[in-house]
Amino acid sequence: MNKARTQQGNLVLPCLDEAAALPWVLARIPDGWSAIVVDNGSTDGSAELARQLGARVVHEPHRGFGAACHTGLLAADAELIAFCDCDGSLDPDAAQRIAGPVREGTADLVLARRRPTGRGAWPLHARAGNLALSRMMRRRTGVRLHDLGPLRVARREELLGLGLTDRRSGYPLEMVVRAADAGWRIRETWVAYRPRAGRSKVTGTWRGTWQAVRDMRAVLR
Incomplete structure (x- = not known):
């Protein structure tokens, strides 16, 4: 039987130097x-390690969170697609539960609302940036969300139909904005948020957070 018909979904994991987290992350695939690990130019052997651990690995040479996510979406072959960070901060096993409303037809897009579970799991500057963007997004679309985190589930064909164009940090927000404009039913549910393995390339510093906020504000404009 065709693999795409028997599997429940693809989990897209954008990856840039995440060798320290990969064993735990890939062991938690439901x-x-x-798993589709999208290597975004790693120099720590992440791609080779992911392949050894049984993941499908594709490469995206153009740096950017959105570029990696979209390459994974294009490479996917399942009906349901989940996106998740590859740094160990989010449990991939939660994708099964998050996908439930999409699978059952009661939602079109489900996002994971992060609940920090350890010291340093979500720096104050990153949390403040996320809150500001959530409020701006609410004013723009009317959709009441508390978090614009990376873990979310939707159907592949519908995602492709959104025509997403951002290839930087604005990709997750653009997905929500375009989905809202298209009349999608959007929901959120709680998930645990753990301290990541290694240092964040985006929200680990004020500079990274500010760049992400700039990218997302550009999407709202």
């Missing part, structure tokens, strides 16, 4: 789901 049954019926397959």
Whole structure:
């Protein structure tokens, strides 16, 4: 039987130097789901390690969170697609639960609302930036969300139909904005948010957070 028909979904994991987290992340892929690790120019052997651990690896040479996510979406072959960070801060096993409303037809896009579970899991500057963007997004679309985190689930064909164009940090926000404009039913649910393995390339510093906020504000404009 065709693999795309038997599997429940693809889990897209954008990856830039995440060798320290990959063993735990890939061990937590839920049954019926397959991991697509999108290597975004790693120099620490992440791609080779992911392949050894059984993940499908594709390469995206153009740096950017959105570029990696979209390459993973294009490479996917399942009906349901989940996106998740590859740094160990989010448990990939949660994708099964988050996908439930999409699978059952009661939602079109479900986002994970992060709940920090350890010291340093979510720096204050990153949390403040996320809150400001959530409020701006609410004013723009009317959709009441508390978090614009990376872990979310939707159907592949519908995602492709949104025509997403951002290839930087604005990709997650653009997905929500375009989905809202298209009349999608958008929901959120709680997930645990752990301290990541290694140093964040985006929200680990004020500079990274500010760049992400700039990218997302450009999407709202």
